[in-house]
Amino acid sequence: MSRPQMKLGAFLMAGGHHIAAWRHPDAHAQAGSDIDHFIQLARIAERGKFDMIFIEDAAAIRERNPDLASQAARSTAFEPLSLLAAIAVNTSHIGLVATASTSYTEPYGLARSFAALDQLSGGRAGWNLVTSASELEAENFASSGLRPHSERYERAEEFADAALALWDSVEEGAYLPPDGKAFADRSKLHPVHRHRKHFAVDGILESQRSPQGRPIMVQAGASDVGKDLAARTADVVFAASQTKAEAQAYYADVKARLAKYGRGHDDLKVMPGISPIIGATEDEAKAKYRALQDLIPDAVGVALLASYLSIQDLSAYPLDGPLPEMPQTNLIQSRQQLIVDLGKREGLSIRELARHFAGARGHWQVVGTPSQVADAMEERFLDSAADGFNVMAPLFPSGLEDFVTLVVPELRRRGLFRKEYEGRTLRENLGVASPNKG
């Protein structure tokens, strides 16, 4: 009997997801600006038959205070689409998902960029649509500041529809038709004419049709509007949850919204983050975790926590006391809630919470042997908490290498993960419906 198959993404980040990864003795401190390092990571993930790699994004430095920014490797990074275009022509099967904001780009340029990534990769592109929740990003684009949450999502809705329409403006075989009379077959080009509140889009996409119909749409919003947009337009959602109950609630919530948009349960894959710290024995795994935790400067950890809580200065409160009461944020509402809940549930002080959070920025951390990690994943996968996982290795390349050589075979033994890719496009491998049929 064949069991349901887990989807796997490798969330890549320079030296590692752990905030202090770059300081680890094994770390390649310049990883963030080394293209060969990223190509190597993508190939490791492809060897493990991962569905995709995933790159996050912010169009700004992430910390306003220069002293704190200068202690974090995350302060600089490759622009994700440029990075994935380079990886595309050095890999053959793995999906390539780049984050890009609807708040600071225009639909035509962005749709064209993802079309280029899709062509370069032979149909392996995906777009993680985000609305960008930081003031620092807003300040790189306008003097008017960050737009309110609802307005960002209103723009995102319109943006997504414009991008989808542009990708559909070109049919397969639109260029070099067999009759040979003209370069383009006009009957296969469908110019878009959309003049709405935020964007005016006229014309067709300057590209051939995507080999997978259109790029895969990914989202990670956790607010109500965010989940609705995902249920309407996304093929994959990422999420951050700590407990199984939280993950199940999110899973049920998002899946329940699909019917409203005429979509089926399996049309959207829910893939929460997992940060696995793997050791041959449980003690070895714990020691690995501690070695990383010891490298976190308190000020850096607290600043990271504060940025997700959208609190200006958390260091004004006693570090060994609890979190202060906070108003609901205009920024990342869901992550704020997760942190507050975690602090209350486990009775953590600000310092403890910051250290815990710095490991994987609020994502689920599992410290243990390969079979313990596989057990934890299997449980959430089978209990309707996830269709798969976005794997966030604390340290690269070793954390990903460990996962591929130790955990993936364990998942395969249990019949939960593929031995070979099903197809060549990301859409085929994820097994989500193609817009061509419909």
Added chain:
Amino acid sequence: MLLGYSLSPFGHDPDAWRQARDGRLLGFDALLGQVAAAEAAGFDFVLLSDRLGLRSSDDLSSVAVPFEPTLFASALATRASRIGIIAAASTVQHEPYNLARRFASLDLISKGRAGWLVVTDDSDAGRESEYVDVVTALWDSFEDDAFLYDKTAGRFFDPSKMHVAHHKGPYFSVRGPLNVNRSPQGRPLVAHLLGDSNKALAARTGDLLLLQAETADGLVTAAAHAVKAVEAAGRSRRGIRLLANIVPIIVSGSQGTDDASGFPGYDQAIRIAGTTGEITDQLLELAAAAGLDGFTIFPPTLEMGQRFISEIAPELRQRGMTGPNAGTTLRDRLGLARWVHPSGLGEEILR
């Protein structure tokens, strides 16, 4: 003599696709094949144009690169290891912060071989000028030795060597800093296709100026005007590179140049027809007459591109006009100095 190769899937003649009716030519592998041949023949850079700025509204161009050029450049950079890569990007299609990131990333991915061909919207010179200044200021967000990677001290970079632009102008408001490491070249090369409306901007900000003229006389005049504009901007002729766009039409000795009449000229390039020896002579004469540093070829067809590579490039080498180039970055290859961060000049240009 410097040589650039303008890439197009079928050739720059709008009808070239009719001779080479093969969809594979629109794909990455075929385009990479052209670039690899140009690289092996000693070309200094490949130019990836985006219809030189005109945003199509109704179809894919058969003469422009079929992918968004900055991303295509990034892919190319990992598979062609020596040639410079100059990608066109328009100031109306990208926000300055986003564009600065793309090219800074490309410079890292190509290990210092990236160039930006600035495609402007000519209706507002003030906006265009401010745009380029914002981008170049963002590229100077970090000094050359800002990144310490000091694991023990936990210091990734030296915060005193980070510069936040805090730009507030009539058209753009951009805080900075750029969230990308310092460019291997100091900053990516800046290229302009010289026209009437962008001359002042090009002369002030360009490292590489591409001249377009339809006749030899026109080229000599255009080059003289360009040099005058560069000097008027307070820069030295030696600090820039001046290349002319040409359409090479190579005929075999017995054919005579009449056979070349099938190829139309383009307003962005001068047509040069003849046998290998004749074209080589003409290039040398033109370079001397106009004081040029070299040429960017716009092959009208793939065949002409191949023949330039297999016949004229070796001829130029034989006559000592081109030779092995030891430069690893694009600036090195063009004989231009590495970009020096303004802080190194002893004047605080950035706030």
